[in-house]
Amino acid sequence: TQFEQDLIEERPAGRLRDQFRADVLTGLRQRQKVVPARWFYDLRGSELFEEITRLPEYYPTRAEIEILANQCGEIGAAVGEGRAVVEFGAGSATKTPLLLDCIAPAAYVPIDISGAFLREACKPLARRYPDLPIVPVEGDFTHPLDLPDAVDGRPVLGFFPGSTIGNLAPAEAVDLLRAMRATLGDGSVLLIGMDMIKDRQVLVEAYDDGAGVTAAFNLNLVTRINRELGGTIPIDALRHKIVWNVERARIEMHLEASRDIAFDICAQHFSMRAGETIHTENSHKYDLASATQLLLAGHWTPFAHFHDSERRFMVLLARA
């Protein structure tokens, strides 16, 4: 069928494709061209991101794992036993068990927009924790959601690792934190990972690795536009560019034209001058003061924080 053919060739049908097209066409019309970072994650993009987390330069994943592994006792004591864990995003095979082992949970509820992803993520956890009720919820956690009956009346711990919050602009991050607060309810606690402001060179290298994996991740967005939207962007004319925006405390990823280019997408014509960029991602970094401000604006009160040994990354606990 056409549907199967689309799946094989990775051409999403319907609403998702319409949103992608609208985001790309609108974004490329702006003076500073922009494509939202959420479109990085097609099959290849997700594989490349997994590869990024294993790069020597990309410290955030290892640093967060170090915190969860080495400060398990303290985190468990601060959170308390018997909570239902609600993870925002399908759990990662490494981080979720580290948390579950710290806090003796009553239930595990991962929420993700992709049902297929969720079911895959739950399989190894169900094998590892045969007595733990695991209740996946397919849904968009940027809006308040009803929690399943397994949570009923229990204290809840929200888990949002990976410094994913950093990919949102501050106003969007506040909206997301408020939606999480509404989903988790009174008496809940949130455990959230945030990457820290640090030496510029360490930050830039984490996003511009020697093996070129992050460059491939960035450029894959253009491959996706060309494949899914029938675009004619000359990929060889774009190069991966990283900027540390010190005023906004964020790493920016761009694709910079090395020469003047012109291309079409969905019968619309675009051009770029040499040196012009498409802004593809922001990754905001925090210190304790800015993280506290963000959480308070999102209706959470931080009460504990944990760092890795090199103080590159922090995990914060906040109460509703």
Ligand code: AVI
């Ligand atoms: C998913 N997110 C937290 C990553 C980050 O570090 O902002 C995405 C990423 N982009 C380039 N490298 C990693």
